[in-house]
Amino acid sequence: VRRLASDFGTPLYLLDATRVVASLERLRAAIATEYASVEITYSVKSNYLTHILRTVLAAGFRLEIVSRRELDLARLVGAQSRQILFNGPVKSPADLRDCYREGIDLNVDSLEELHLASTISTIDKPFRLGLRLATTLRNGSVSRFGLDLDDGETLEAIRAVRDAGHIHIVGLHLHHSSRRDAASYCDRLDQMLDAAERLAIAPEYLDLGGGIGSIPPPEIAAKLTYAIDSHQSLGATIGRHACARLGSHGPRILLEPGIGVLADAMNYVVTLVAVKARANGAAVAVADGSAMDVNPLRSAIHPPCFLLTDSARPVTNAPVPLYGGTCMEIDQLGTFDVGHLPQAGDLAVLTNVGAYSVSLAPDFIVPRAAVYSLDAHQLLRPRQEAPFTGAGA
Ligand SMILES: Cc1ncc(COP(=O)(O)O)c(C=O)c1O
Numbered sequence: 001v002r003r004l005a006s007d008f009g010t011p012l013y014l015l016d017a018t019r020v021v022a023s024l025e026r027l028r029a030a031i032a033t034e035y036a037s038v039e040i041t042y043s044v045k046s047n048y049l050t051h052i053l054r055t056v057l058a059a060g061f062r063l064e065i066v067s068r069r070e071l072d073l074a075r076l077v078g079a080q081s082r083q084i085l086f087n088g089p090v091k092s093p094a095d096l097r098d099c100y101r102e103g104i105d106l107n108v109d110s111l112e113e114l115h116l117a118s119t120i121s122t123i124d125k126p127f128r129l130g131l132r133l134a135t136t137l138r139n140g141s142v143s144r145f146g147l148d149l150d151d152g153e154t155l156e157a158i159r160a161v162r163d164a165g166h167i168h169i170v171g172l173h174l175h176h177s178s179r180r181d182a183a184s185y186c187d188r189l190d191q192m193l194d195a196a197e198r199l200a201i202a203p204e205y206l207d208l209g210g211g212i213g214s215i216p217p218p219e220i221a222a223k224l225t226y227a228i229d230s231h232q233s234l235g236a237t238i239g240r241h242a243c244a245r246l247g248s249h250g251p252r253i254l255l256e257p258g259i260g261v262l263a264d265a266m267n268y269v270v271t272l273v274a275v276k277a278r279a280n281g282a283a284v285a286v287a288d289g290s291a292m293d294v295n296p297l298r299s300a301i302h303p304p305c306f307l308l309t310d311s312a313r314p315v316t317n318a319p320v321p322l323y324g325g326t327c328m329e330i331d332q333l334g335t336f337d338v339g340h341l342p343q344a345g346d347l348a349v350l351t352n353v354g355a356y357s358v359s360l361a362p363d364f365i366v367p368r369a370a371v372y373s374l375d376a377h378q379l380l381r382p383r384q385e386a387p388f389t390g391a392g393a
Contacts, residue, residue: 030235046258175209
């Protein structure tokens with residue numbers, strides 16, 4: 001870490017893309033031992049680094065995208081149409097037309113999209129598409145996405161479009177991240193099978209969405225109010241339930257993990273620029289990074305934070321909060337646990353920052369951090385040094 005920080009500067013992300021693939025494979029294998037027809041798609045929005053996308057594709061996984069911008073990214077890294085699944089609540093007529101023409105799997109999110117799809121396609125070549133369902137899981141969490149079949153008018157409208165023959169409903173989709181336990185995935189599957197019955201369709205795939213938990217390190221596990229199933233046990237439970245409900249030759253089961261396969265694939269290294277003593281005996285540390293780089297979604301749980309120190313230092317009995325350059329009182333990166341007192345010049349490592357970090361980190365006050373790949377042994381992108389330039393910058 002010291003050598004990389006000295007070679008490339010800080011703040012610096014460290015990525016190990018082999019961890020992403022290992023998690024994807026673990027999930028796939030766990031389901032496949034119980035139910036063979038399974039496909040795992042990588043949720044592109046969760047981390048845009050092209051090195052990850054290329055690694056995931058090369059390992060035989062598909063990309064789940066939610067916009068034209070992400071479609072362009074998928075194409076940039078060489079994804080073929082069959083390797084892409086298009087979700088998301090906002091699709092333009094051109095998006096629908098291109099998916100239809102190029103044979104990209106797509107889940108429609110609204111009646112408006114469904115009607116649009118039916119005007120694009122013909123009876124001779126119906127639009128093969130999936131429906132995102134706005135099902136309510138048993139914990140009562142209502143989704144603002146997808147189509148609610150409990151609404152009679154929506155159900156009738158879907159049936160009418162289907163009966164007109166221009167679309168062919170080949171899949172069902174739902175996504176919730178409010179629950180991550182294995183039982184909730186069985187619940188999702190049951191709800192989709194109910195929906196298939198109400199629509200009188202025989203879907204080719206049932207897409208259970210993302211929401212799979214990452215395996216938390218002890219520092220995070222201690223703060224969670226719920227347990228996270230291991231990928232093996234989650235996958236086996238889903239697979240067993242699929243087999244019980246569908247037999248051994250049912251539709252493909254899809255999962256779209258983001259955080260579950262990404263969180264532990266990246267760390268973030270910063271240099272401490274100041275450690276301030278406070279009158280109450282506590283200390284506050286400031287680093288050259290940004291809270292936006294490690295927790296842009298402002299989760300209440302900060303990533304674990306470790307001090308790299310090689311000298312015998314005084315020990316502090318109070319945790320030391322770590323802030324960055326973003327000058328807002330709430331922008332805390334993490335907390336050093338009790339231990340050696342940090343001092344300016346020390347390096348700190350924040351772990352478990354692979355999901356919703358790089359792709360969401362804004363160009364706000366602190367420049368974009370560099371990214372180094374531990375598996376490819378190369379700098380994937382340098383630290384952004386360019387000043388603000390151009391119109392409106
Ligand atoms: C449709 C869909 N699939 C998959 C994901 C990935 O979710 P997670 O990171 O919770 O696995 C998301 C995230 O919001 C999503 O909206």
